[in-house]
Amino acid sequence: MNIRIGYGIDYHQLVEGRDLFIGGIKIPHNKGALGHSDADVLLHAICDALLGAAALGDIGVHFPDTSNEFKDIDSKILLAKTKTLIEAEGYKVINIDSTLCLEAPKVKPYVPQMQETIANILGITAKEVSIKATTTEKMGFVGRKEGLVAHAVVLIWKFGN
Incomplete structure (x- = not known):
């Protein structure tokens, strides 16, 4: 079985006047x-991990922030498109392990809903x-x-092998 691992990381500034999606x-x-x-x-880090595992570059290659097509796009769409990209190469997701680094808000109550959302998109x-x-x-910008x-x-495997 052809198994590959991928790692992704993403950073975003927090500002007033925007909704928070994680x-x-x-x-x-x-x-x-x-x-x-x-x-x-979180979805951006997962996209990067999946793309990296399949050696398909990164999120900026496929969904550039210079394109109006992706302006204000729901990142769930980007994750679904990423799934399509790795599946076109013959890969499926085995599992994801992720860590969020933030002081506030506390996200523990939302984790089960996040897990379900991500799982549903990735099958x-x-x-x-x-x-x-x-x-x-309380150290650093976070x-x-x-x-x-x-x-x-992420861990992915090549099906059909």
């Missing part, structure tokens, strides 16, 4: 992530989507609540 879920907060799309840091079970969260103990970070590791 893991495909709108989360109530006084700030949202700044970006060309809806700036869903896997929620049990195959791990989402953890941590703070930076600690000052200026931004957030997501890391994702």
Whole structure:
């Protein structure tokens, strides 16, 4: 069986006047992530991990922030398009392990809904989507609540082999 691993990371600044989307879920907060799309840091990290595992470049190659086509796009659409890209190469997702780094808001209550959302898009079970969260103990830009970070590791396999 041809198994490959991929790693993704994404950063976004937090600003007033934007909605906060993480893991495909709108989360109530006084700030949202700044970006060309809806700036869903977790879905972007997962997209990068999937694309990297399949050696297809990164999210900027396929969904450039210079394109009006992707302006304010729902990142769930980007994840679905990423799934199509890796499947065209003969790959399917085995599992995802991810970590969110942010001081606020607390995301634990939203994790099960994020897992279900991501799993439904990728055609896997929620049990195959791990989402953890941590703070930076008030250090750095994350600690000052200026931004957030997501890391994702994925395992994919080539079907038909």
